[in-house]
Amino acid sequence: MRTSQYLLSTLKETPASAEVISHQLMLRAGLVRNVASGLYTWLPTGLKVLKKVENIVREEMQRAGSNEVLMPMVQPADLWEESGRLNDYGPELLRLNDRHNRDFVLGPTHEEVITKLVANELSSYKQLPLNVFQIQTKFRDEIRPRFGVMRGREFLMKDAYTFHLEHECLEKTYQKMFDAYCRIFDRLGLDYRPVIADTGSIGGDASHEFHVLADSGEDDIAFSDASDFAANVEKAEALAPSGEREEPSKDIELVELKLERLIKTTDTPLNASVKTLLVQGTATDDESEKFVALVLRGDHQLNEVKAENLPSVASPLTLATEEQISALVNCHSTSLGPKGLSVEVIVDRSAAHLSDFTCGANENNRSYTGVNWQRDCGDITVADIRNVVEGDPSPCGKGNIVIKRGIEVGHIFQLGQKYAEAMNCAVLNEGGKNQTLTMGCYGIGVSRIVAAAIEQNHDKYGIKWPKAIAPFQAAIVPMNMAKSARVKETAESLYEQLLQDGVEVLFDDRKERPGVMFADHELMGTPLLLIVGERNLDEKKVELKNRITGEKTLIAIEDVKALFSN
RNA sequence: CGGUGAUUAGCGCAGCUUGGUAGCGCACUUGGUUUGGGUCCAAGGGGUCGCAAGUUCGAAUCUUGCAUCACCGACCA
Known part of the structure; x- marks a missing residue:
């Protein structure tokens, strides 16, 4: 190609709208142009890179025995009704009508379509396992698109789905896909890590995310400094502190200070206090069970995902409003404490290990010191509900936690039977009986990889492409x-x-x-x-x-x- | 969705307080100059100042509404 015939479109100045370096460089180097919020045109240079990434992904999927298909971007809402996700998916699912006023959605993912297809096409266990993939544009109506193509609304994704008769077979294929993903990211020339992940809204059993390590990443990844262990902070287990809890040595005492003031003005350490959050519970009939108290050590942060997974906590996690707190406890949120609450009290493992701690007194501007769980607080439930922090012992048993930022570029799930059941996807087994299939699903953000590669490979002059994906x-x-x-x-x-x-x-x-x-x-x-x-x-x-x-x-x-x- | 801010030439911005229908840098065009790291000089082209309504003799500028874009938004009890 000659530059005189090429749409070069480089920019000397950085457009004001670009926040992260990859977005700035993608605009300046003439890879993409913004069309509307979260929507981009790929210029020749950007498209070359995108196609290279796409081809590497395609080759490795084919090598792993996956069949390429192409499904429509516009999908009938009926299918989503059938799987139950039409309501569950929320406003990220863009809904639209055709000229006959029939309901459609713009596909944010394709579980419904593929499961329906396979339900129609397969009839015998002899046809299993089956592995299919596509590389197709997805649309998710993000609340807040940002960082260019990193979190766009329309994006290019490789999604693969596997179908099995038995769970063991799924596990084998899952491992095969895991290996294929490693080959893909090796070939792309990126510094990446597979990490243990939460299964999120899609549901299912085992799951790994593949992260490209970069400071601008949106996810926190917890690593062990002594083993291969890596997990999304959402999922990383915070172990209970080792050793026995110390016996109470102080008497409980009421102080005329807000907890926050007490910590600031005296030498009470933050990690010897607990904070109490009142959240919506799952029980709705009984007034006192409408809420649940979550208690954390003062220096720790609530892990929303872990909390939502508790049976008595409503999902999505919803904090009680100040009005609701006043009605129930007659104090401000800043003076809440675990002693004497009429609701279920769920205490984080680390907070539960404290003795002689400080907390709010459930009366405005008053706190307790010298509090002890069994002696002063009655029945509590202990659970892991906090984020791990640097220096925590690694849940793998070796080493301590280090936290780095990552950009999620791949995600693999063992889905199980959720969709197969809903869409009636079954075949006759060896015994001639109908058997519901078990599924796996595997995604790669193709367009996001382009941005992630830049985040990881640039200098003050511009982009430094890994060889395999240079335009x-x-x-x-x-x-x-x-x-x-x-x-x-x-x-x-x-x-x-x-x-x-x-x-x-x-x-x-x-x-x-x-x-x-x-x-x-x-x-x-x-x-x-x-x-x-x-x-x-x-x-x-x-x-x-x-x-x-x-x-x-x-x-x-x-x-x-x-x-x-x- | 809530909070904040922005919207003036392709891009980056000034002008707005104190109303008198626009300016700078880059880019673009033409001529000359220069030629191993974003030359220099000169002459040009390009904007109904996001949209709509209002105030006024007169609005980029004041008022109101709307749209779009961007940033921030769990907890921090």
């Missing part, structure tokens, strides 16, 4: 081609030769100053620059500049070809 393998940059016939001839013939060899090369034939050309190619992240100049032509050489290392070397023109034969 061009190399660029030919002639010095002062307009003046030197020799430079022009050499550059042209080099270009022709590389094209013949099938090298993806961009020939910068613009009448620009060298600085402009260098800056553009560095911004776009082309891995290799072939600089043709008078300076080296007497020796029949060109200069080679490596975008990643910055290294410059001279190479004989006849040897350039060999750089690309692998």
Whole structure:
């Protein structure tokens, strides 16, 4: 490709709307343009990268024995009614009507369509297991699209679904997909980790997320500093403190200070106090059971996912309002405490390990010191409801927790029978009986990977693409081609030769100053620059500049070809 | 959805307080100059100032409504 025919579209200035570095660089290097909130046009350079990612994903899925299909983006609402998700999915599901006023949705995922398909197509256990995938545009009406294509509303996703008669078979395939995912991210050249994950709204049993490590990531990942253990903080277990709880040594005492003031003005440590949150419970008939108290050590944070998984806590987690708290306890939220509450009290393991602690007194601007659970607080339930923090012992039993940020680029689930049951997806088993299938589902955010790769690979000049997904393998940059016939001839013939060899090369034939050309190619992240100049032509050489290392070397023109034969 | 802020040329911004129908830098066009790291000089083209209504002789500027975009928003009890 010649730059004179190419939609280069680089920007010198950073558009004000771009927050994260990948979004800024994607705009500046001319990869994407914004169309509306969360919707993007992919320009030629961006599309090349997207297609490369897509192809690597496709090749590895095929290698793992998955069949490629393509399902429609617009899906009948009936299917979603059948699975029960039409109501469950919420406002992220974009609903629309056709000219006959029939109800449709824009597919945020394709479990319904594929399960229906397989229910119709398969009839015998002999056809199992089955593994299918597609690479298709999804639409999720995000509350707050941000970070460019990282969290867009429309995005390109690879989704795969597997169907099995038995759970053991699913587990085998799950492992196979896990391995395929590792190969994919290895080939993409990204620094990634598989991490244990919560199954979230899709439901199911086992689940792993694949995260690209980057400070701008939206997820916290807990690692062990002594083993391979990695888990999303949502899911990472906070172990109970080791050793016996100390016996009470102080008497309970009422203090005329708000808990917060008490901690600030005296030497009461934060981690020797507890904070109490009143949340909506699942029981609705009995007034006192409408709420549940969650108690955490002062320095810890509530883990919403863990709390929602408790049977007596309403999901989604809903905090009681100040009015509700006043009505029930007759105090402000800041003075709540576990002693004497009329609702179920669920205490985090670490908070439950405290003795002689400090807490709110359920009266405005009053606190207790020297509180002890059994002696002062009656019945409590102990559970793991906090986020792990750096330095906690790792739940794997080895080492301590370190927390890093990650960008979720892949997610695999053992789905189980949820959809197969709802959509009546079954085959005849060996005994001639109808048997509901067990499913797995496996996603990769193709467009998100492009942004994640940039977050992880850039410098002050621009993008530094991993080789496997660079839009061009190399660029030919002639010095002062307009003046030197020799430079022009050499550059042209080099270009022709590389094209013949099938090298993806961009020939910068613009009448620009060298600085402009260098800056553009560095911004776009082309891995290799072939600089043709008078300076080296007497020796029949060109200069080679490596975008990643910055290294410059001279190479004989006849040897350039060999750089690309692998 | 709630809070905050923004909306003036393709991009980045000034002008608004103190109403008199627009300006800067980059980009773009033309001519010259320069040519191994975003040259320099000159001359140009491009905007019904987000939309609608109101106040006024007169609105980018004041008022109201709407739209769009962006940032922040669990807990911190």
